[in-house]
Amino acid sequence: METKAFQKVYTKITQITKATCSLNAEGVGYGELASVSGRLAQVVKIEGENITLQVFGGTEGVPTNAEVVFYGRPPTIKVGEELSGRFFNAFGEPIDGGPEVEGEEREIGGPSVNPVRRKQPSELIATGIAGIDLNNTLVTGQKIPFFADPDQPYNQVMAMVALRAKADKIILAGMGLTNDDYLYYKNVFDNAGALDRIISFVNTTEGPPVERLLVPDMALAAAEYFAVDKNQSVLVLLTDMTLYADALSIVSNRMDQIPSKDSMPGSLYSDLARIYEKAVQFPDGGSITIVAVTTLSGGDITHAIPDNTGYITEGQLFLRHDTDIGKVIVDPFRSLSRLKQLVIGKKTREDHPQVMNAAVRLNADAVNARTKLENGFDLTEYDERTLGFAKEYSRELLAIDVNIDVDSMLDTGWKLFAKYFNKPEVGIREEMIEKYWPKEEE
Amino acid sequence: MKEKELTKGKVTTIIANLVVVEAEGPVSQNEICYVDRAGVKLMAEVIKVYGKQAFIQVFEETRGVKVGSEVEFSGGMLEVTLGPGVLSRNYDGLQHDLDKMKGVFLQSGDYTAPLDYEKEWDFKPLASEGDKVSAGDWLGEVTENTMPHRIMVPFKFTGSYKVKSVVKEGKYKVNDTVAVLLDSKEREVPVTMMQKWPVKVPITNYTEKPRPFKLLETGIRTIDTLNPMVEGGTGFIPGPFGSGKTVLQHAISKEAEADIVVIAACGERANEVVEIFVEFPELEDPRTGRKLMERTTIIANTSNMPVAAREASVYTAMTIAEYYRAMGLKVLLLADSTSRWAQALREMSNRMEELPGPDAYPMDLPAIISNFYSRAGYVYLKNGETGSITFIGTVSPAGGNLKEPVTESTKKTARCFYALSQQRADSKRYPAIDPIDSYSKYIEYPELQDYLNNNISEDWVDKVMEIKNYLIRGKEAAEQINILGDDGVPVDYHITFWKSEVIDFVVLQQDAFDEIDKSCPMNRQKYMLDKVLDIYHTDFKFESFEEVNPYFKKIINEFKQMNFSGFESDEFKRHEKELEKIVKERKVEKEEAVEEKE
Numbered sequence A: 001m002e003t004k005a006f007q008k009v010y011t012k013i014t015q016i017t018k019a020t021c022s023l024n025a026e027g028v029g030y031g032e033l034a035s036v037s038g039r040l041a042q043v044v045k046i047e048g049e050n051i052t053l054q055v056f057g058g059t060e061g062v063p064t065n066a067e068v069v070f071y072g073r074p075p076t077i078k079v080g081e082e083l084s085g086r087f088f089n090a091f092g093e094p095i096d097g098g099p100e101v102e103g104e105e106r107e108i109g110g111p112s113v114n115p116v117r118r119k120q121p122s123e124l125i126a127t128g129i130a131g132i133d134l135n136n137t138l139v140t141g142q143k144i145p146f147f148a149d150p151d152q153p154y155n156q157v158m159a160m161v162a163l164r165a166k167a168d169k170i171i172l173a174g175m176g177l178t179n180d181d182y183l184y185y186k187n188v189f190d191n192a193g194a195l196d197r198i199i200s201f202v203n204t205t206e207g208p209p210v211e212r213l214l215v216p217d218m219a220l221a222a223a224e225y226f227a228v229d230k231n232q233s234v235l236v237l238l239t240d241m242t243l244y245a246d247a248l249s250i251v252s253n254r255m256d257q258i259p260s261k262d263s264m265p266g267s268l269y270s271d272l273a274r275i276y277e278k279a280v281q282f283p284d285g286g287s288i289t290i291v292a293v294t295t296l297s298g299g300d301i302t303h304a305i306p307d308n309t310g311y312i313t314e315g316q317l318f319l320r321h322d323t324d325i326g327k328v329i330v331d332p333f334r335s336l337s338r339l340k341q342l343v344i345g346k347k348t349r350e351d352h353p354q355v356m357n358a359a360v361r362l363n364a365d366a367v368n369a370r371t372k373l374e375n376g377f378d379l380t381e382y383d384e385r386t387l388g389f390a391k392e393y394s395r396e397l398l399a400i401d402v403n404i405d406v407d408s409m410l411d412t413g414w415k416l417f418a419k420y421f422n423k424p425e426v427g428i429r430e431e432m433i434e435k436y437w438p439k440e441e442e
Numbered sequence B: 001m002k003e004k005e006l007t008k009g010k011v012t013t014i015i016a017n018l019v020v021v022e023a024e025g026p027v028s029q030n031e032i033c034y035v036d037r038a039g040v041k042l043m044a045e046v047i048k049v050y051g052k053q054a055f056i057q058v059f060e061e062t063r064g065v066k067v068g069s070e071v072e073f074s075g076g077m078l079e080v081t082l083g084p085g086v087l088s089r090n091y092d093g094l095q096h097d098l099d100k101m102k103g104v105f106l107q108s109g110d111y112t113a114p115l116d117y118e119k120e121w122d123f124k125p126l127a128s129e130g131d132k133v134s135a136g137d138w139l140g141e142v143t144e145n146t147m148p149h150r151i152m153v154p155f156k157f158t159g160s161y162k163v164k165s166v167v168k169e170g171k172y173k174v175n176d177t178v179a180v181l182l183d184s185k186e187r188e189v190p191v192t193m194m195q196k197w198p199v200k201v202p203i204t205n206y207t208e209k210p211r212p213f214k215l216l217e218t219g220i221r222t223i224d225t226l227n228p229m230v231e232g233g234t235g236f237i238p239g240p241f242g243s244g245k246t247v248l249q250h251a252i253s254k255e256a257e258a259d260i261v262v263i264a265a266c267g268e269r270a271n272e273v274v275e276i277f278v279e280f281p282e283l284e285d286p287r288t289g290r291k292l293m294e295r296t297t298i299i300a301n302t303s304n305m306p307v308a309a310r311e312a313s314v315y316t317a318m319t320i321a322e323y324y325r326a327m328g329l330k331v332l333l334l335a336d337s338t339s340r341w342a343q344a345l346r347e348m349s350n351r352m353e354e355l356p357g358p359d360a361y362p363m364d365l366p367a368i369i370s371n372f373y374s375r376a377g378y379v380y381l382k383n384g385e386t387g388s389i390t391f392i393g394t395v396s397p398a399g400g401n402l403k404e405p406v407t408e409s410t411k412k413t414a415r416c417f418y419a420l421s422q423q424r425a426d427s428k429r430y431p432a433i434d435p436i437d438s439y440s441k442y443i444e445y446p447e448l449q450d451y452l453n454n455n456i457s458e459d460w461v462d463k464v465m466e467i468k469n470y471l472i473r474g475k476e477a478a479e480q481i482n483i484l485g486d487d488g489v490p491v492d493y494h495i496t497f498w499k500s501e502v503i504d505f506v507v508l509q510q511d512a513f514d515e516i517d518k519s520c521p522m523n524r525q526k527y528m529l530d531k532v533l534d535i536y537h538t539d540f541k542f543e544s545f546e547e548v549n550p551y552f553k554k555i556i557n558e559f560k561q562m563n564f565s566g567f568e569s570d571e572f573k574r575h576e577k578e579l580e581k582i583v584k585e586r587k588v589e590k591e592e593a594v595e596e597k598e
């Protein structure tokens, strides 16, 4: 972030808030970068001569006579093959001790893909986790978050998904990541021998919160480079988007905007959509898939952050600790992948949709049976069977430590149907039943 | 054309896409202007004028705009271009043709023409020399994707005219003069096949807008049978995320009995629009065999496209719908999601520091919404023909809570309420329209009741009411069973509950992704409803409540297999037979019932 000789230096700041400062300057473009006492800042408001800057590093200790220099350009990133295997901070500066990346400079937060140029996502992303592959199949070009309580092992599951996903590049965008979690990712990727296909942009909890606002744009600009210029399939991990949204609210509250629900800015939906909609299947084979984390407070998904996210993403995944089997499972009821229709029964075996639906339905019957039990009512013989089914279904399919291919998941499903139910109870189309119902053996 | 001096101005303030301009001459509210950003012209609209200051919303990112940037006012409001060739096109919210834009990414200032000016159309005259005409009257017609497309006296023409000449049958381009009219002062006015109209102004060249009375078949049982939509009706679909709003709207857009479908993808996911782009050119209109795309126009302003154009996009879509209605066509207009449009209004009003109403939405939100819905409707045109716009919008309430301004404002104006229930969606009972909370006001219209009874069966409306009643009874029975326990209630409660489950599984639930089940014509809906009512009216004999559930599951299973089979196919009939057999197992014959009572 070098200062050039001919740049004018301003030294009269008129107003300072926690995240912004204002000064009088001329010839400034909206959205352009500046530095305030060496801290990176961006123009967020221009009223005549009065310019308001959002200071990414926070304004602690900024004096009214701080040196302010305008760069005449919006935030950029240098892209090139050399990004691979590297770790950067929110400004795109190396934090791994390696050299600066030489490459073409590109604006971050660039334009959207023309919808008519998008291709319909159609490639299945196999993760081996049946709670995902069987019930909530992921597809390249999709965007999907984990809605997780802060104590759930979402970072572990994300790392697992990332490594099994067979993506050409994995880009980790860490926002408010604890140092421990950052090191966890680094280790897991390293141990898997995958470092050369990983790129990380990280703002840890040690960094100032407003700085996080740059992280997704940095990561996605890098993702676009690999997906568009190199036609690669890129998986972007955004963790944790709740902390990103919190940073948005800090800035908008400083700008006197009227907050809407849960003190979030009224533009939260558009702000989040701008990021998530970068997920795309390009016509020439490249793709950007986004798997994100939105941490919940007290499991409340009606809070503005998860709520707006749910309206943007193509489904969501919930983790749950299943006390019956003592393992973490992918919750079959609340989780949903909206793009699964594009691949199940098409890229996977024909019985996939029916097996998936029947299993979830029978599992719902088990939930009803459990409610009865809790209310002190007697169970019918059918209720008993659903409970038996649900337990085995959890252990053999939903648990996140299951790692099998989709055909085996389907075979397991049929095996469990036959063990606990008769054919009409399963309610699957007759042709499928005839073909896949396990033949009776003695 | 542009003789009058156009106003210029300079930018003084920039807050995201709100820009204030010091204007050097007159400007009007809603006037379109262009901001010069280093040679690229960014389209914008005046939303407030205060002294010499024009507040404009820029339909693009304002990155790089500076104080002093030049602004040029256009002298006109935001207009759409209407003419043959609007169908099958994919537009952005401002009617720029997305397919004509260069490159994979949208570039600001890349404004493409809405029509093809070089294409030749086979024009046939409908009016003749000496005819007295006024705005909206048909002068001729061309065939657009096998559909008659009327060339009308431009809507902007006021007063009456006399036809001086109409060109002979032949090939013409949209810009060619196809007729010359004489105004009241005998001045010649040329007419081409193309005209412009400001999107915020309704097109009202009809003589009457009666109450709607004709069923608009959607092929979706829970709508057509229980809460019917009508030609020229309005409805909305509120529901939490993931409850099935978009899938339902897509299903309606594919299966509904309409001549023209206009889809406004307003602030939602790009991949969902891509789905339409991919499917519609392939799928056939079940009634005409034409490809769906031939009857469809898509306005795509997805969530990552400029926010300010979101508001414009629904108006653009409505104006296109009005244009086709004026040709005497049955238009279906769908918008997903009207909440995003309201949010765009909120973002702007926020930046302008206006006094906020509930949830920080603008104070006049209810008026804006009801004005928009009131543009739909069934109309009699001046030539006696009829046309209609049926409008169905989705609403995305924050937190799924229907007590919020957009839902409440819409509920006051839209006549059909298709509430999607989280609970039904969670248990995969799709479409998740809550059968008890939802309503269609139209079914109370005597006009529609007559229509249904005349066209489906004489006691249709009674049957529908009966079914609705059974659903409520089923719900009550379920509540009792939950409170008192399976064996704490008489077996009859279980029977009542399971009979309503039959209605739920067979009539309400429908698989939008099944080749056959996805669309159910009215005659089939009638057949199935009668079958289900037969079951409901049958007395069954059970020894204990434990027998009820498995028995009705068998019944439901056969019914579902019927729903999945071609109507009256061998397979269908086989399952029907099987069903009859199952019913016999426990049916209490009438005499038997009498005996038992004695």
Ligand SMILES: Nc1ncnc2c1ncn2[C@@H]1O[C@H](COP(=O)(O)OP(=O)(O)OP(=O)(O)O)[C@@H](O)[C@H]1O
Pocket: A310, A311, A312, A336, A337, A338, A339, B239, B240, B241, B242, B243, B244, B245, B246, B247, B248, B268, B396, B430, B431, B432, B510, B511, B512, B513
């Ligand atoms: N009729 C249906 N049949 C089968 N599955 C359905 C049906 N309706 C919805 N679904 C399932 O629910 C998912 C979400 O539906 P949809 O995208 O229509 O929700 P939505 O209400 O539009 O959500 P959002 O507000 O987030 O846009 C679909 O991807 C599909 O998996």
Ligand SMILES: [Mg+2]
Pocket: B245, B246, B247, B268, B336
């Ligand atoms: Mg939707």
